[in-house]
Amino acid sequence: MSEPKNDAQSGATNRAQVVPDTVKPADNSGTQALADFLQVVGSCVADLNTIAVGLSAIGQDHEKPEGLNINWAPKDPLVAARKARKAAVHAAMVVTVEALGQYVRTITKLPRLEKLTTEWNSRKPKPPSAAERFSELAKLLFVPICPVKDATDYDTRFRSCCVMLLIHWRNRHVHTDSNAELTYQEKQVVQAHEERIRNAYAGLDLDKLFGDFKHNRPTLKEATTLIAMTIQEVRAMDEAVYTCNDAADVQAWLDHYKLAERIGKIQRESKPEKQRASILRMLHTHAPRLKPWYEKFIPDPLIATQ
Template identity: 25%
Template sequence: MTLYLERSKPRKEFKNLLGHANHLIITALVGLDGIERGVINDVPKDLRTVWSPKDAVISAKRSRRLILDMALIRAIDAIDVYLREAVRKPALIQLTSFRRDLDSAGLSIFKKMLAVEKHYPNLGRIPVAIVFLMIAWRNRGAHTEADLDAPQIYLDILKDNARELAERFSGLDAEMLLGGYDAVRPVTFKEVASLINAAHQLVAELDTRLLTSLDIELFLKDVVWTSLSDSQKLNERIDQARKRRAVSIWGKDPSDRGDAVLRFLGQQGFSKIRTGQQSGAVISEDLTTTLSQLTPKSVLRWANPPS
């Protein structure tokens, strides 16, 4: 049976961090609006704290800025998490030079994005440009990595594609966006929402590119070995854990082993159904058949990474 993987585990981690972000930001802003209009003037008793601002309206405005700034940081962190998870086993990023460049970037998400741009230069220009702007804006506001401004080529992309930018990002105004970046003013809600949208678009496209370029057998070996290794119990050696887990799947009667392997792969995110036209990684029927015919000993030999 042919199996499909259309969304990687790193992308799911990204969505866990940034999913429904706009809705949650709006929820917080609605609450702050209630404070500004005097609808809310006391702290709920279950918070068990004191809230007595000298000027509630000013406090609400400052809180709005804090929320938007934190949302900007969260979006950048989510991209960083995606890239960090993509190099961990089972490795979504298999290209040695790409992995090396990401490692050389250290903690700098700016340099990590330069590595992404280097190895995938044909990613959507506008989302990439917005993400670079987002990172640089955050760095300027926080006075970190201040020498790393958004590359001029991406500022020009946003300026030269103002109409497309507005169409794709809910009327986002390129001139106001770039002007705000130059002035290092606080980001607006529309800008934050657009930046988050761009982060989603960038990760979605990069994820598809990485999935479709996988050496699928190597990736599947990583998947199997990582899963077997993650099952270790207290006071159990790692080799014992792998053997026990392998026996629980590949030790079944040959008539049941195929279904057990398919269930195992389903737990790892592989599906029998391809949804829509979305592309991704494909495990051929021949490969799933081969995997289903392995025994506990042979699957451990097959999946064991080179020393």
């Protein structure tokens, strides 16, 4: 008779069932900010999955492997495994939200979003929270420019609200006195799409999700599902902004990634006829998604003067 699965084992099984709304293969489209976000979150999820698999091997009488020079002698190895899995889940949620915040900060440096950032900076006495910044940016990007009368929503707002739930959950992990949560209206948006969420995300139970949020006890399935939603959301946001409209957009990216300094160094140290090729090689290495926009909007001085 086989031994019953511990919590880490059952959690890993549940995660394997999660199927996002849309699954997109890796490609070279999108911003450098998206590439950075996916690298951080992808690595984080891979680490979480590895931890879950490793913890699933711990049984009631599990002993520390010989040669592992650490202090590990819990009274109950299964309880220790459950606590370790919870810590790993918390860490993955925190890393994902931090990566999302970095994405939002980077994207909003674009000149076309200057009005939004100016408005954020003007709010007194309290600046907008990370959840508010994300929500307002998503709405700006996803609501049609010329919506029908009284239309203030968009089809995937339920997903945006779930991402905000992840942000609030992160805050509860990091700040023990945090009472951040979805508004009544945001929760209603999520619940209105209960069937869609259940079908798209391996039977995710919203009542259990909100209950576990209230008691700060995320399951592996809940955490990885919210992370999957966040990845989808950032991909969708990036589709709305990744195209550089002009040289000002390109320059904003160069300044953010401190690549303008590298370009200046190349221009100072290279012969004029070799500068363009050297700059493009540098961009290919450090910001490959920015390279085609640089080629399009930043002219080659040698050609421009001919």
